[in-house]
Amino acid sequence: MAAVAIQEHEPTQKALGWAARDDSGILSPFHFTRRVNGENDITLKILYCGICHSDLHMIKNEVGLTSYPIVPGHEIVGVVTQVGSKVNKFKVGDKAGVGTIVGTCGACPDCQDDLEIYCPKASHTYTLFPTSDQPKNYGGFSDIMVVNHRFALRFPDALPPEGGAPLLCAGITVYSPMKYFGLSEAGKHVGVVGLGGLGHLAVKFAKAFQMKVTVISTSPGKKEEAIRLLGSDSFLVSKDSDQMKAAMGTLDGIIDTVSAPHSINPLVDLLKRDGKLILLGAPDLERPPELQVFPLIMGRKMIAGSAAGGLKETQEMLDFAGEHNITAAVELIPMDYVNTAMARLEKGQVRYRFVIDVANTLGFGSA
Numbered sequence: 001m002a003a004v005a006i007q008e009h010e011p012t013q014k015a016l017g018w019a020a021r022d023d024s025g026i027l028s029p030f031h032f033t034r035r036v037n038g039e040n041d042i043t044l045k046i047l048y049c050g051i052c053h054s055d056l057h058m059i060k061n062e063v064g065l066t067s068y069p070i071v072p073g074h075e076i077v078g079v080v081t082q083v084g085s086k087v088n089k090f091k092v093g094d095k096a097g098v099g100t101i102v103g104t105c106g107a108c109p110d111c112q113d114d115l116e117i118y119c120p121k122a123s124h125t126y127t128l129f130p131t132s133d134q135p136k137n138y139g140g141f142s143d144i145m146v147v148n149h150r151f152a153l154r155f156p157d158a159l160p161p162e163g164g165a166p167l168l169c170a171g172i173t174v175y176s177p178m179k180y181f182g183l184s185e186a187g188k189h190v191g192v193v194g195l196g197g198l199g200h201l202a203v204k205f206a207k208a209f210q211m212k213v214t215v216i217s218t219s220p221g222k223k224e225e226a227i228r229l230l231g232s233d234s235f236l237v238s239k240d241s242d243q244m245k246a247a248m249g250t251l252d253g254i255i256d257t258v259s260a261p262h263s264i265n266p267l268v269d270l271l272k273r274d275g276k277l278i279l280l281g282a283p284d285l286e287r288p289p290e291l292q293v294f295p296l297i298m299g300r301k302m303i304a305g306s307a308a309g310g311l312k313e314t315q316e317m318l319d320f321a322g323e324h325n326i327t328a329a330v331e332l333i334p335m336d337y338v339n340t341a342m343a344r345l346e347k348g349q350v351r352y353r354f355v356i357d358v359a360n361t362l363g364f365g366s367a
């Protein structure tokens with residue numbers, strides 16, 4: 001597979017997005033260019049784009065990687081408007097999704113293993129690691145996207161695109177480790193920590209895998225929805241030490257989606273022998289979690305991390321979601337609500353994913 005970096009002098013077309021210019025993270029309209037559709041590309045008219053907590057981390061430069069201006073958005077569903085001459089996978093009018101990456105080296109072990117997300121040269125949907133030899137990428141808070149067809153996913157007809165958009169990051173980010181770490185086996189008991197965008201989809205996938213699910217949350221007010229709407233079997237308030245103590249040694253695995261620094265030792269205690277704690281959240285890098293090793297040793301327990309999955313697995317996840325009718329619970333918002341949405345996301349005031357109605361509202365508001 002060939003690399004997909006483009007040349008600086010390639011012809012371009014106009015695009016409109018919303019960008020943050022500094023670490024205030026405030027987004028406002030931004031005119032930029034995208035390459036014209038190449039022979040291996042498709043062009044999407046973006047319909048919907050989810051707001052991932054990673055977008056919030058990035059617009060505020062919370063992980064120190066941000067290159068401004070940044071147009072965030074990596075949970076993209078659009079309709080195909082142009083198809084390159086070498087593309088068979090899509091036709092004009094199809095719905096397609098784009099997640100967190102839009103290019104890779106194609107040659108490294110990660111690419112060869114269909115785990116492109118781990119490719120050291122991966123080109124992210126909006127640039128994370130700027131280099132002088134790669135043009136800057138802008139994300140899905142924008143009107144159009146031009147993408148090499150290999151990085152676009154077929155979006156299931158059965159799913160509503162606004163509810164399905166968050167699958168492109170939140171969905172695959174929980175699905176991939178559940179599959180890889182054996183936390184998708186019917187009858188096993190999984191804990192989901194943090195009932196937000198990732199967490200509520202983890203509950204939905206786990207129930208589709210016929211697992212027993214316990215949500216572990218800081219928000220007692222989410223208990224009823226977790227059980228009644230999402231199908232969780234039980235709910236623990238993580239700040240309630242009696243509840244946590246009573247549940248010690250009960251879980252085969254935990255998917256931890258918390259977006260802020262938090263204590264992980266009480267989570268390790270919830271695991272059975274050989275249990276696995278999978279960390280997905282990307283909180284403050286300057287405040288790494290404290291870890292007591294003894295409980296790991298005594299229970300042969302494992303702590304791991306995981307990024308969004310590879311392209312093949314992302315397609316598999318979308319198809320599985322289509323078959324099991326798995327979508328995110330979304331609050332659909334107009335583009336000019338995005339700054340309010342980011343402020344609410346920061347305070348945990350969303351159930352459970354903001355999705356921007358890009359096609360109908362981009363360009364109609366002001367910052």
Ligand code: NAP
Binds near residue numbers: 057194199258261345
């Ligand atoms: P989100 O919707 O904001 O959900 C995060 C949840 O974490 C909240 O709903 C809340 O759940 C819990 N939480 C927040 N602050 C907390 C605190 N101080 N202590 C304990 N719990 C807290 O975020 P998201 O979009 O699901 O993303 C979650 C994290 O995953 C983010 O850090 C994001 O950057 C990261 N992420 C990683 C990958 C990857 O590749 N690994 C991909 C996407 C996102 P409760 O109210 O239930 O406690």
Ligand code: ZN
Binds near residue numbers: 053054055169170
């Ligand atoms: Zn994301």
